Amino acid sequence: MNWKRASIGLAIALPIILLLGYGLTRDPRAIASPLPGRAAPDFALAQLENPDSVSLSSLRGHVVVVNFWASWCIPCRDEHPVLLQATRTYAPRGVKFIGIAYNDKPEDSKRWLEELGKAYPSLIDPGARTAIDYGVTGVPETFILDKQGVVAFKKFGPITTAEINQKLDSLLALP
Numbered sequence: 001m002n003w004k005r006a007s008i009g010l011a012i013a014l015p016i017i018l019l020l021g022y023g024l025t026r027d028p029r030a031i032a033s034p035l036p037g038r039a040a041p042d043f044a045l046a047q048l049e050n051p052d053s054v055s056l057s058s059l060r061g062h063v064v065v066v067n068f069w070a071s072w073c074i075p076c077r078d079e080h081p082v083l084l085q086a087t088r089t090y091a092p093r094g095v096k097f098i099g100i101a102y103n104d105k106p107e108d109s110k111r112w113l114e115e116l117g118k119a120y121p122s123l124i125d126p127g128a129r130t131a132i133d134y135g136v137t138g139v140p141e142t143f144i145l146d147k148q149g150v151v152a153f154k155k156f157g158p159i160t161t162a163e164i165n166q167k168l169d170s171l172l173a174l175p
Helices: 002-024 074-093 106-116 126-134 161-173
Strands: 044-046 053-055 064-069 096-101 122-124 141-145 151-156
Touching (some): 044 122, 064 126, 074 096, 141 161
Parallel strands (some): 064 096
């Protein structure tokens, strides 16, 4: 009788163990995002520094960089100088930059920006609803939108100077 219980337990446990083992071999960065090539989800979110909101639809006609970040994120700290430099280089050419604080307390986000510097609006995403719409799986994640509001590029992890410059230069070269 015990061998029957053991067989049933094994029959139930083995597929679960195999599925978990397979899942552990997958890299979440390798999961393709469905957004590139599609219209970016619109949002209207309040700024960290003031009650004014920023909507994505108001930025149509501009190349837009949307960066999801958090004060508790170490790679975000490493990436931030790249975004500040890109803002200095590309904002005069009409590129708009937006930061969206992901699962962070507003006071922590404000303190982080005061420490590291700010050059573009950072927004509050209550309940991470915008992050969900964008399929954010962790931070940092950066989305670059073309002038029509279509996602032209998505980066999981810290974006490099070379990556952001190449993508923005190619989008700005288009009519």
